[in-house]
Amino acid sequence: MSLRGQTAVVTGAVMGIGRAMVEILLQNDAKVALLDVNKSGGESLTEALGKQYGSQNVLFLDCDVESEEQFKAAFKRAVDAFGQIDIVFNNAGILNEATWEKTVSINLLGVIRGTYLALEHMNKTHGGRGGVIINTGSMAGLGPFSCCPVYTATKHGVVSFTRAMASASTVSGYGVRFNAVCPGFVQTDLFSNIPIRLGQYSHMADATAQLVKKMGVITPSQVAEAVLEMVTDETKNGEALMVMPKGKEYITFPNLISPNK
């Protein structure tokens, strides 16, 4: 499937799931702006990707999603370089229950900030040409993950925000689809040094390791393939797609509130 002529912005693009998404977008002929706080890693990755996919198709932008100023400037530079933005993957996230305010700031506020800034360029009611925004949730955004209450709260926030924005977009005619990807355990850097990341809940690390053994672990590429499906399938809006070793599943939620009823 070709995304030729389409431009994507990916946050948390240098490692893990974000990096896998960058690669699958480039393999499908999109142009990609990589946003990350890891400047040296981002520059060397972009140089390598430029050699493989063409330097005109890939751009690194040093950007902390906690900073409105840096994020706004990064979107502007992506538009200046590529002409428009069609696909946004708000993916940057951390797991740290000790620095829990930062976890909220990156995982939830960063996604909201990235969504609103993206809409400034994509919203059809403001001269944009529409597109799709995918936000990274987690299985922890669908049910409680007891060793990480704050991380769980941020991911529930991401899933709910995404679904509410999908509905708002439909009602308001933004022409932008919104979906959340909800992976189980993924083999990335975030999945290392667990006791430190759990802070006051580090005593639950062993019990969680049992859960990991039971549920299994997936690769970043498996997540990227699931995200690509929601990018390209124009029928998908307001979805939360769970990605697990046993496969993918679109989650059915109770229909408690609908503006159309």
Ligand SMILES: NC(=O)C1=CN([C@@H]2O[C@H](COP(=O)(O)OP(=O)(O)OC[C@H]3O[C@@H](n4cnc5c(N)ncnc54)[C@H](O)[C@@H]3O)[C@@H](O)[C@H]2O)C=CC1
């Ligand atoms: N690894 C896992 O088991 C799972 C991860 N997730 C979510 O997937 C997303 C990506 O996580 P991973 O790839 O696993 O992590 P990772 O640690 O491998 O990669 C995260 C990337 O985000 C960047 N980043 C961190 N803070 C940033 C900031 N303030 N601004 C911009 N970039 C920043 C890092 O430099 C890094 O390149 C996160 O939202 C995470 O919560 C969801 C489910 C499972």
Ligand SMILES: CCCCCC(=O)/C=C/C=C\C/C=C\C/C=C\CCCC(=O)O
């Ligand atoms: C069921 C909820 C899945 C949520 C996944 C998620 O968003 C992030 C998970 C990140 C880390 C997992 C946290 C604790 C894992 C505990 C031990 C890991 C043991 C690793 C090992 O080497 O076996």
